[in-house]
Amino acid sequence: MNPTTPSPPSSSSSSSSSSSSSSPQTLLDLITNLLSLLLLSSLSVQSFTGRWQVLHSKLTALRSSLSSLSSSPHWSDNPLLLSLLPSLHSTLHRLSSLSHQCSLPSFSGGKLLMQSDLDMASSSLSNSLHDLDLLLRSGVLHHSNAIVLSHPGPSSTKEDLGFFVRDLFTRLQIGGIEFKKKALESLLQLLTQDDEKSKSATLVAKEGNVAYLIHLLDFNNDNLIREHATTAVSVLASANDESRKAVFEEGGLGPLLRILETGSMSLKEKASAAVEAITADPENAWAISAYGGVSILTEACRSGSTVTQAHAVGAIRNVANVEEIKNSLAEEGAVTVLIQVLISGTSSAQEKAAHCIAILASSANLCVFACYSIDQ
Template sequence: MPPAAAPPPQSLDQITDLLSLLLHSSLSIKSFAGRWQVIRSKLASLKPSISEISDSPHWPENPLLQTLLPNLLSTLSRIQTLSDQCSDPSYNIGKLLMQSDLDMATGWLSKQIQDIDLLLRSGVLRQSNAIVLSQPGPGSAKEDLGFFVRDLFTRLQIGGIEFKKKAMEALLQLLTNDEKAATVVSKEGNISYLIQLLDLNTQASIREQAVTAVSILASASEQSRNCVFEEGGLGPLLRIIESGSMGLKEKAAMAVEAITTDADNSWAISAYGGVSVLIEACRSGSLTTQAHAVGAIKNVAAVEDIRIALGEEGAVPVLVPVLVSGTAAAQEKAANCIATLAASGEIFRSMILQERGLQRLLHLLHESSSSETLEHVLRAIYSLSASDSISRTLSSSTTFLIQIAELIKHENIVLQQICVSLLANLSLSDGNKRAIWGCMGALLKRMETAKPDGLQEAAAKALVALLTVRSNRKDLVRDEKSLMKLVQMLDPNYELVSKKFPVAVVAAVMAGGSQGCRKRLVAAGAYAHLQKLEEMEVAGAKKAMQRLSGNRLKRLFTRTWRE
């Protein structure tokens, strides 16, 4: 489409002359005085704006004025006609018709004044058109980028359909190509107007572009995300998830997930009726929509009031199947959400179990290779294990126990902590204790890990439980590295670990009175350290000393009696 010709200077002169004429002639109009007073005040406010346009050196180059000035001239000409009619006593026209004509003319004039004010505030008339149309590159100065954004939004708000489409294309290109652009757009652009374009009545292609732009802004930075929320973007986005096309739903769901990452924004989901919308999107949306909807539900589940609504609206029966049927991203978010719900109380734990949540969590634990997903799955299982029946089920599952025993040796400290805590709280049979003997060295190593809090104690508790099996006791002391590590922990000068934990392990090793275990511990130096710990009155040291020295004292008494 060839560019339109620039508006001739004569049109600006005509507008200036017509304005002066109308301001003078309207003073003498007696009929419809109230309406003419409103029109006159608008004409008076328009005059300095027209003068400012005239003083701008590049105004003839601006394409928005190519339609704006002729339209304004047409409106002023119409007002001139109405002025003549109202001033002519012989002109006979219905009162209601004249009132309607005056109101329409006032509306047109108001809209055009608003567009001119917007154009002037943007500052684009002070620059050459060539500069305005040139999109700044990624390394451009903020001033150039800000000016370009203001020009885009001016075209978006004032221009017709083609102007809006081109402005949206340029905006999307800018947001896509420049990481810094979202922050500048949220600061310099009219985000409120962009959100208005999400309305169902907006032209379809422009609405689709607007949804994409809002989605990018919501996901790009904290500043742009908060701007979208503060300008009222959440409600329209939820409506799109509810009734938009598949593509629009996916982009809107991504934006809602991003907005709800901020806890201060999450509460508003309930205010907009978004809980049921997100649950339905999780149930029936595309895989992409489902993943983002689950993510948003996961975000808002941290808010107690919304968590209650999730239970009442039936979120659990929808979330649990996603653990198996969703994409990898959806599975991770669903596991995270279920972990949050399971930790919140018995009611949610019962709901999850009723939907066979434990079986699906165990399946995902076996199938997933993502550390993040495994973390959420294990947190959920840990919360569910508060139930006696679930604790018994997990304690009897050799497959599950072997898997968490392997994860205790994993390099991820979070996975280690959850698995150690799980193991410490379960009641295992001797057979299952024997099946996971291979993690004892790792448990011993975790005992000297100060952070996170509670890991040392849980590791000691789990290890002591495994040492009730005779063969496990022997295997631990036969492992040279584990033996030397245990003795090192007993050293009063070794401060990485509280002494009560290695003391408890020694007591557990010697609970069976094994002569071989005693010899290896004494030879490694445990006896000397325990003597010092007993003198320091460390909890359990006296008992451990008695067990470690018990056989030697028994032989001493026996020899004395024989003699």
């Protein structure tokens, strides 16, 4: 026998509009009550039972997450919940309305529309679960100083610094654009301390989410966010072996090469510095060809700013010993470009170009490279 179907709550629109102005505790109580009703009603649906079984599992997981949230000592102080809880409340209200429709003895609505509505609500619920889980795992809800993202001072302990980085990345992943911008500004402030740059980079690589930082390099993100993220990734790639390894292993080389190919001048300069640093590790050099990086680096040498050119030549020098890449350099006419840099580049670029040409000239393919130079 199916459980008795609870009546749907009153108008979701009016309730949702008031939820944004409710206190965190009041809003959590509303969500908890609504969730209890949904857990019952999701068991008594007559239509789309397969989708509701999946939703019931997610609702059960949500109940566990909310229980953990309410037991965290400083949960109500965290500003990220000011947007997360109203969004969750709205999703649950929508699900309550859908469960009522699906609990009728005979469903008379549009099936495709209902399937779409259920899938969208399920996706929203998954997003809320992900964000709640991230908040809980970060540990920031157990610290009162999570209220303000204050920069740690010189006397900060290792634990304080670790918490600061975790809190920062939590805001970066869950918060809106303004949260992300402020979090990235704080991250850059931490990473660019002259006397602590390497230490800070190691801490970020260990405690932060470098993969998400790399995700922010995508062209679909806000321009300022992309610029800050590119700067942060460039610093991490250049700071030390541990942070450079984190950038490479989390897939940073491909997005950096795309920025080097199509980004603004300032972004290209930062990306080229990161690519040069990553390819300085011989174990990473092979990946340049996997991402089509030879042609991108060659073009950066040919038409980039003096800063970009110097870093791009350095990256080519770093990978010139890889046999497969030597052939690609010949095909792309890189030797001609390197000779031009040797003639008119900055002193740093000239030094790197000379070293690169020497590496290429020492190979058995010297004649091939010479022919390409003459043809060009």
